[in-house]
Amino acid sequence: MKLIEALQVAHRETAPGAAPLTVALTCGFSPLHLQTFLGAHLRLLFPDHQIELRTGIYGDLAGNLERLETAKLDAGAVVMEWSDLDPRLGIRRLGGWGPSDLGDIISNVRAQAARIQALLEGIAQRTPLAFCSPSLPLPPVSYMPGWRASAFDSTLREIVAGLEASLARRPGVKLINSQRLAQISPPGDRFDVKSELLAGFPYALSHVDALASLLACLIRNPAPKKGLITDLDDTLWSGILGEVGVDGVSWDLDHHSQIHGLYQQMLRALAEEGVLVAVASKNDPTLVDEAFRRTNPILPLSRVFPVEAHWGAKSESVSRILAAWNVGADSVIFIDDSPMDLAEVKAAHPEVECLLFPRNDPAAAYKLLEGLRDLFGKDSISEEDAIRLESIRRAHTLVEDTAKGAPATDEFLRQAKGELTLSFAKDPPDPRALELVNKTNQFNLNGKRYTEAAWRARLSPPDTFLVVIAYRDKYGPLGKIAVLSGRRDGRALWVDVWVMSCRAFSRRIEHQCLAQLFQRFDVEEVAFDFVATPRNGPLQTFLAYFAGAPEPGLHISRSTFLANCPPLFQKIEDP
Amino acid sequence: MTHDASNQVVAAGTLEARLTRCFATVFPDVPESQIAGASLTSVKGWDSVATITLLTVIEEEFGVQFEPEHLEQLVSFQAVLEFLRGRKDVAPLHRLA
Numbered sequence: 001m002k003l004i005e006a007l008q009v010a011h012r013e014t015a016p017g018a019a020p021l022t023v024a025l026t027c028g029f030s031p032l033h034l035q036t037f038l039g040a041h042l043r044l045l046f047p048d049h050q051i052e053l054r055t056g057i058y059g060d061l062a063g064n065l066e067r068l069e070t071a072k073l074d075a076g077a078v079v080m081e082w083s084d085l086d087p088r089l090g091i092r093r094l095g096g097w098g099p100s101d102l103g104d105i106i107s108n109v110r111a112q113a114a115r116i117q118a119l120l121e122g123i124a125q126r127t128p129l130a131f132c133s134p135s136l137p138l139p140p141v142s143y144m145p146g147w148r149a150s151a152f153d154s155t156l157r158e159i160v161a162g163l164e165a166s167l168a169r170r171p172g173v174k175l176i177n178s179q180r181l182a183q184i185s186p187p188g189d190r191f192d193v194k195s196e197l198l199a200g201f202p203y204a205l206s207h208v209d210a211l212a213s214l215l216a217c218l219i220r221n222p223a224p225k226k227g228l229i230t231d232l233d234d235t236l237w238s239g240i241l242g243e244v245g246v247d248g249v250s251w252d253l254d255h256h257s258q259i260h261g262l263y264q265q266m267l268r269a270l271a272e273e274g275v276l277v278a279v280a281s282k283n284d285p286t287l288v289d290e291a292f293r294r295t296n297p298i299l300p301l302s303r304v305f306p307v308e309a310h311w312g313a314k315s316e317s318v319s320r321i322l323a324a325w326n327v328g329a330d331s332v333i334f335i336d337d338s339p340m341d342l343a344e345v346k347a348a349h350p351e352v353e354c355l356l357f358p359r360n361d362p363a364a365a366y367k368l369l370e371g372l373r374d375l376f377g378k379d380s381i382s383e384e385d386a387i388r389l390e391s392i393r394r395a396h397t398l399v400e401d402t403a404k405g406a407p408a409t410d411e412f413l414r415q416a417k418g419e420l421t422l423s424f425a426k427d428p429p430d431p432r433a434l435e436l437v438n439k440t441n442q443f444n445l446n447g448k449r450y451t452e453a454a455w456r457a458r459l460s461p462p463d464t465f466l467v468v469i470a471y472r473d474k475y476g477p478l479g480k481i482a483v484l485s486g487r488r489d490g491r492a493l494w495v496d497v498w499v500m501s502c503r504a505f506s507r508r509i510e511h512q513c514l515a516q517l518f519q520r521f522d523v524e525e526v527a528f529d530f531v532a533t534p535r536n537g538p539l540q541t542f543l544a545y546f547a548g549a550p551e552p553g554l555h556i557s558r559s560t561f562l563a564n565c566p567p568l569f570q571k572i573e574d575p
Numbered sequence: 576m577t578h579d580a581s582n583q584v585v586a587a588g589t590l591e592a593r594l595t596r597c598f599a600t601v602f603p604d605v606p607e608s609q610i611a612g613a614s615l616t617s618v619k620g621w622d623s624v625a626t627i628t629l630l631t632v633i634e635e636e637f638g639v640q641f642e643p644e645h646l647e648q649l650v651s652f653q654a655v656l657e658f659l660r661g662r663k664d665v666a667p668l669h670r671l672a
Contacts, residue, residue: 004600004632011603032627198643199627205635 001209003033006040014050021049021451023219024068024076024127028061028084030200037208038077041216058200062112065119068127074453076129077215080116081136081202082156085109089139089156091196097141102152105141109156113163124172128452130218131167132176132211133160136191136202171379171431172452174218176211185210223439224378225353226327227276228267229318231336232283232309235357236264236299237291241283246291251298259365263357264298266369271303274385275376276325276392278306280317280334282341285309305393314341315348322349324396326502328441328535333375335368382432384479391503394475410567413508418473418570420512422520425575426459426466433468433483440499442538443510446531448497463487465521469513471504471570478503482513486529492555493521496529502538510542512568518558527555590659597636598652601629614651626650633659638666 001009025031025038035053042051054071056064061084068076083090086108088101095101123129142150167173190207203211233240238257239249251261271277277299281288288309292301301307306324308317314336322329329351336342342354355371358364423430434455441447450458459466469482481504485497495517500510517526530550532540543550546564591611598610602618602625615621623646630641633655639662641649649655659665 003628003635004597007600007628007632011600032624033631036628195631198646201627205631 001037001040003036003205006037006209009040009043010036012043015048018048018050020052021046022052022054022072022074024054024071024073026056026061026064026068026076027079028059028081029202030058031055032199032201033205033208034079034203034212037212038215041212042219045216045220062115062119065116065123068123069119073127074451075219076123076127077219078120078129079132079211080134082134082138084116085112089141091139091193092200097139099143102142106152106155110159113159117163117166120167120173121170124170126456127172128219129173130176130215131173132215133164133178135178135181135207135211137187174221176214176218181210181214221379225333225375226331227278227325227333228270228376229278229280229321229332229334230267231338231341231357232279232281232288234337234359235335236260236279237297238359241287241291246287246294249291249295259362261298262369263365266372268299268303270372270376271299271389273376273378273381274388276327276389277304278308278321278325279304280308280314280321282311282314283309303389305389306396313344315345318345318349318352325392326505333372380431382479384432387477387479388503390476391478395503414569416473416475416507416569418471418507419573420509420570421470421573421575422516423468423575424465426464429456429459429466430468430480432480433466436480436483436499436501437497440501441533441535442502443500443505444533444536444539445495445498446529447533447536459485461487469509471507471509482509484513484517488521488523491523492525492527493517493523494527494529498528505538508566508568509570511565512570514556514561515565515568516572518561523558525555525557527553530554590665591656593636594633594652594656594659597629597632601625601632611652639664
């Protein structure tokens with residue numbers, strides 16, 4: 001993006017009633033074009049928000065951070081440069097670059113880094129932060145030639161690396177990956193000496209654009225994709241199974257097919273991180289089963305569900321996989337080496353992101369792996385991630401058993417021995433709660449999404465409640481699968497957040513949630529901030545059972561609920 | 576539609592039209608018909624930050640480099656226009672599309 005384009009984007013009018021998004025841009029240099037570019041990138045990533053960027057005082061990063069401690073913000077973007085750690089590491093001050101200064105500079109940098117770290121950690125407890133450590137080259141302070149790494153330079157980088165490692169472990173701080181920044185903004189092109197001397201702004205425009213785009217991305221923190229559907233022949237492995245046989249497929253250096261091994265390795269890692277992985281292949285199913293069992297692939301069959309191997313259209317396989325997973329098409333990636341199959345799937349499922357596996361181009365295939373990391377990357381791995389695939393597999397088995405004449409629903413639920421654990425802790429809020437709220441579509445009261453700061457702010461009044469519900473039964477745990485939040489209003493309860501994972505459907509967990517609200521809060525009525533969305537049909541069906549066609553302002557009385565609620569068999573526990 | 580100092584319509588793609596676009600972007604509150612007469616004294620909000628932003632946008636648009644003394648000299652639309660007309664190294668429009 002050019003500066004003129006950034007200005008045009010930043011000046012675009014926002015829709016009336018757009019929600020405010022207040023972000024503090026904190027740096028020690030003049031924010032100048034960084035403010036413009038960050039504003040523009042935030043506008044592009046938050047099109048429904050009114051962006052307000054606040055800046056601080058020139059030359060005082062630590063002071064600006066101190067002032068952030070009491071500010072009410074949705075997010076902070078903190079950009080640190082070497083001159084913030086010691087002004088002698090910039091070019092606007094003349095404090096000395098002599099050998100006798102080096103030790104003092106290191107001491108100063110160490111102390112200032114510790115001060116900034118403490119400030120950032122304090123702020124991050126309330127406000128989510130995006131942080132960038134020094135991205136400019138160090139000035140020629142050390143007495144060694146520039147092609148040789150000096151102990152001075154290395155020590156400074158070690159101090160900053162220590163700061164980064166510590167901050168990266170904090171859930172409230174997200175750091176720009178310096179490797180990614182270097183890919184899109186070569187280090188040698190970043191420093192604009194003239195601009196720094198003239199205006200106190202040290203970055204070349206191309207670097208500001210790159211930096212601002214990554215900061216905005218960290219603040220936006222896009223929801224990761226949930227599932228990956230892969231082809232087999234010349235994708236998961238090299239070779240056409242039907243032609244070369246089980247012993248002919250490969251994914252190793254010896255057969256010059258290592259890129260397929262790397263792809264399997266990535267898929268296995270994703271599966272272990274909670275990503276759903278399925279197969280859609282035009283193949284003989286018996287042969288596919290044999291290949292998985294005999295060849296011991298890096299991605300084992302136990303990590304894959306379902307496997308759609310037949311000679312029908314891939315789009316039909318994708319339809320069945322989406323149904324088995326019960327996730328939206330827009331959260332799924334389909335990978336195949338055949339442009340024709342990709343086009344066929346895309347035509348039937350336009351929301352599925354279809355990616356080509358470039359089997360004859362290792363560099364492009366490696367780029368695909370990097371792209372997968374971006375699409376599926378997440379903040380942390382939860383207990384739910386570890387059990388997701390197994391619970392979906394079990395749910396699928398249950399549906400099949402029911403179809404084959406398994407016990408009636410009541411009897412089935414009774415013998416399942418379900419247990420619900422309700423946690424009312426809200427300070428600090430369980431991070432799983434916000435994750436569920438921001439990614440659940442089908443059983444979602446109104447589709448509202450929250451930034452981390454907005455979520456914390458809505459929970460801070462003492463009369464608000466938060467319930468996080470976990471479920472397990474004799475078939476195994478589902479983990480934390482539902483979230484309710486709202487406030488008490490006299491003899492009624494106002495609920496404006498209610499989400500439940502689709503993995504938890506058909507167990508009357510939603511009925512039990514409502515029963516628990518009436519019981520625990522001892523209220524006569526529960527009112528809902530209900531909004532119909534294109535995706536929340538399952539929730540609407542549930543509410544309609546008690547209150548007719550759901551509309552905004554919907555409420556359910558205790559007597560209506562008790563008169564219509566089917567038998568509930570779950571045991572209730574508090575954590 | 577772009578206007579010159581005598582409020583005549585200026586053809587798209589000319590130096591004047593391109594400069595008007597730069598001014599209109601940096602000073603979105605100034606009506607386009609008044610940009611040809613814009614100056615440091617007539618435009619509310621034309622401060623030192625706006626000067627640097629404007630000159631950086633012009634550097635990007637026309638592929639020229641300003642010197643520090645230009646910050647004090649190029650303080651009106653007409654001054655910048657004259658400066659650009661005097662340069663042989665102004666980048667043509669197609670370079671910037």
